Amino acid sequence: MITLASGVSYTDVQFIGLPGIIASVVLHGPGGAAIIDPGPTSTLPALGADLAHAGIAMRDVRALLLTHIHLDHAGATGTLVREQPDLRVYVHEKGAPHLVDPTRLLASATRLYGDEMDRLWGDVLPVPAHTLSVLAGGERISAGGRDLDIAYTPGHASHHVSYFSADTGIAFVGDTAGVRLTPGGFNVPPTPPPDIDLEAWAVSLHRIEQWGAGTLFVTHFGPSAPVATHLSEFADRLAIVSRLAAASLARQGSDEDREAWFTDQIRRELRRRMTRYWRKRP
Known part of the structure; x- marks a missing residue:
């Protein structure tokens, strides 16, 4: 695992055997650990191995903090809860029903990935409703030895939230601030159908900026600073993609x-x- 701050690390879960695609954040303290976006079930062996190498057993994980329920971020949630029924799962209220019953989520993903579903994601199991802590945005929680502020940050997905650790200055923003797989590389707006919302996305970027974070952490892939530059560049990329999409439709x-x-x-x-x-x- 790579250390971001005391008690805050991240691991590359080696999606489809490749580095630098999906990162899971691990918050760890005396009271146990929490994982922000555990990734898909297909990458659990790599996640478990990295945790063990750092001296953290899966049984030490007390909570899963989901930025959103897309399979690359949260597909392993049901599998982990099945193995550890006392896990607490934090998820936005619009995403919660689709964890409890992932039928529509799986149908939508299958239209995109077809026969590759199992290879890419592995099992996607239902999550018992009683394990969920349902979020609206604006909450403050404690997990993995850290106090975290939560903001509702739709745009990429209508059920997206972001987490901010004020004491470390790190904002964990999932896909809200883009996909940048190489340092200094092009920051690609992740715009999957069907519920992207450009107006809401702009508000979300402003909301993240107001935190005054020193570092952004994006799931694809890793930490980024300075924050203002990252957000400004991403807003520019989003405007370009939006303009080209509108022009193509015309x-x-x-x-x-x-x-x-x-x-x-x-x-x-x-x-x-x-x-x-x-x-x-x-």
């Missing part, structure tokens, strides 16, 4: 033609910005 032709045009435009934008990045390097 084009004549088939959906396949529009998709191909949009993909080509995104590639051009990536090349342009990465060229600028490498030219700036000494």
Whole structure:
């Protein structure tokens, strides 16, 4: 595990055997541990091995803190609760029903991933309702030896929340602040159907900025600073993607033609910005 602050670490869960894709945060103190976004069931062996290497047994984990219920963040929740029935699971009120009954969540994911579901995610089991602590945003909780403020941060998903540790200055923001798999790389807006909301997303970014964090932690992948620069760049990327999506929908032709045009435009934008990045390097 990689240390962010005293009692705050993160681990690369080696999604599909690859590094640098999904990170789970581990808060650990004398009263036990908590995990922010445990990832999918398919990566539990790697998560368990890293915890054990740090001297933390799975039985020491007392709580799971979910930013949202997408399978890459929360797919392992039901499996972990089955193995440890006293686990406490924190989740937004709009996501809670889909943990208890994941039928619709799985149907939606299966439309995207088809026969790859098991390889990518493993089991996705129901979570008993009595294990849930249902959030609305605005709460303060204690987990893993840390006090955490919670904000409702929709945009990427209507049930997304973020967590802020004021004493460490770290904000754990899930997918709200984008996907950046390499330091200094292009920050890609994660915009899966069906419930992205650009107006709500802008409000969420402002809400995160108001925390005054020194570091953002994004699930894909890792810590990022300075925070103001990260958020500003991400807002810019989100505006670009939104503009290109609107332009593609206005084009004549088939959906396949529009998709191909949009993909080509995104590639051009990536090349342009990465060229600028490498030219700036000494």
